[in-house]
Amino acid sequence: MSMGKICGSLGGFLGSSIGWWIGSGGGMMTAFAVSMVGTGLGIWAGRKFADNLVS
Secondary structure, eight states, X not given: OOHHHHHHHHHHHHHHHHHHHHHGGGOHHHHXXXXXXXXXXXXXXXXXXXXXXXX
């Protein structure tokens, strides 16, 4: 498994968790939607971090 995939997975988990926490005040569907945005941003940030770490 490459470093990019590991960091992307960890970033996705963290982004999803933070997004759920932020959106939970607005109800279940809001929490889900914000969690999905957080997942995408977390994966992007994790892969970016791994690219900068390796190079």
